[in-house]
Amino acid sequence: MRMEFIDTHCHINFGQFRDDLSSVITSARKAGVRKFVVPGVDAVTSETAVKLSQKYPGDIIPAVGFHPYEAQRTDPSGAARHLESMLKKCPYAAVGECGLDYHIYKGHEATGKKDAQKFLLETHLRLAIRYGRTATIHCRDAFDDLFDLIDSLPRLPKAVLHCFSGGMRQVRQAEERKLLMGVDGNVTYSKQLAANVRSIPLSNLLLETDSPLLTPVPLRGRRNEPKNLRLVARAVAAIKGVPLPEVAEITGHNSRSMFFAYYG
Numbered sequence: 210m211r212m213e214f215i216d217t218h219c220h221i222n223f224g225q226f227r228d229d230l231s232s233v234i235t236s237a238r239k240a241g242v243r244k245f246v247v248p249g250v251d252a253v254t255s256e257t258a259v260k261l262s263q264k265y266p267g268d269i270i271p272a273v274g275f276h277p278y279e280a281q282r283t284d285p286s287g288a289a290r291h292l293e294s295m296l297k298k299c300p301y302a303a304v305g306e307c308g309l310d311y312h313i314y315k316g317h318e319a320t321g322k323k324d325a326q327k328f329l330l331e332t333h334l335r336l337a338i339r340y341g342r343t344a345t346i347h348c349r350d351a352f353d354d355l356f357d358l359i360d361s362l363p364r365l366p367k368a369v370l371h372c373f374s375g376g377m378r379q380v381r382q383a384e385e386r387k388l389l390m391g392v393d394g395n396v397t398y399s400k401q402l403a404a405n406v407r408s409i410p411l412s413n414l415l416l417e418t419d420s421p422l423l424t425p426v427p428l429r430g431r432r433n434e435p436k437n438l439r440l441v442a443r444a445v446a447a448i449k450g451v452p453l454p455e456v457a458e459i460t461g462h463n464s465r466s467m468f469f470a471y472y473g
C-alpha cells in the first residue's frame with residue numbers, strides 16, 4: 210500500500226506561494242503528501258484559504274482565524290462576525306490559526322496585550338464549539354493561560370496544539386483535555402523537542418510543516434513546503450523507533466478524524 214501523509218498546518222495561502230502553488234502541490238503529492246490544512250492568520254489569508262479549498266475540494270481544508278500577533282490591531286467583535294460568516298459559508302472549514310503567544314513580549318510589561326490575545330482566542334474557541342469545528346491553536350510561552358481559558362469554556366473544544374512546544378507537564382495537560390499535538394520540522398534540530406515527542410503516543414500526534422516556516426534539516430534556510438513533511442515523518446519514526454508506514458497510518462487517521470470528517 211502507498212503511504213499517504215497529511216500536512217495539518219501549512220500556509221500555502223501566503224504570498225510566498227503565489228507564483229508556484231500548483232507545482233508546490235504537485236511535488237507534495239509526488240512525495241505522498243496528499244492533503245493539507247491551510248490556516249489563515251487574518252481576514253485576507255483566511256478568505257484565500259477558503260478559495261484554495263474550492264479549487265482542491267476534499268484535499269485542502271481551510272482554517273479561518275486571526276493569529277495572536279493580530280490581536281492588537283483586530284477589533285474582536287468585527288473578527289467574530291467575520292469568522293462566523295465564513296464558518297456558515299464553508300461547512301468544512303476549521304478554526305484558526307488562533308492562540309496565545311507571549312514570547313513576543315519577553316522582557317516587556319504586557320498585561321493588556323495578553324488580555325487582548327486571550328479575548329480573541331476565546332472568541333475563536335467558542336465559535337469552534339458552537340459550530341462543531343476543530344481549532345488549530347498556536348501557543349508559545351503561554352500554556353498556563355491557555356489551559357485556564359480552555360477549562361473556563363462550557364465544553365472542551367476539539368483542538369490541536371499546533372507546533373507543540375511544551376514540556377512533559379504540558380503534554381499531560383494536553384492529554385487530559387484530549388488535545389492533539391502537532392510536530393514540525395524543528396523536531397529535526399531540537400533535541401529537547403525530540404525528547405518530548407518520544408514520550409507522546411503516536412495516537413496523540415499530527416504531522417505538519419508550518420510552511421513557509423520551520424524548514425527541516427537538511428534544507429534549513431530555504432522556504433519550507435509541504436513535500437518536506439516526509440522529513441518530519443521520518444524524524445518522528447526514528448525518534449519513536451517505529452516504521453514509517455505506521456507513522457503515516459496513525460497520524461493520517463488522527464488528521465482525518467480532526468479535520469477531514471466532513472468528507473467521510
Ligand SMILES: [Zn+2]
Nearest residue numbers: 306347371372
Ligand atoms: Zn503558529
Ligand SMILES: [Zn+2]
Nearest residue numbers: 218248306419
Ligand atoms: Zn502557522
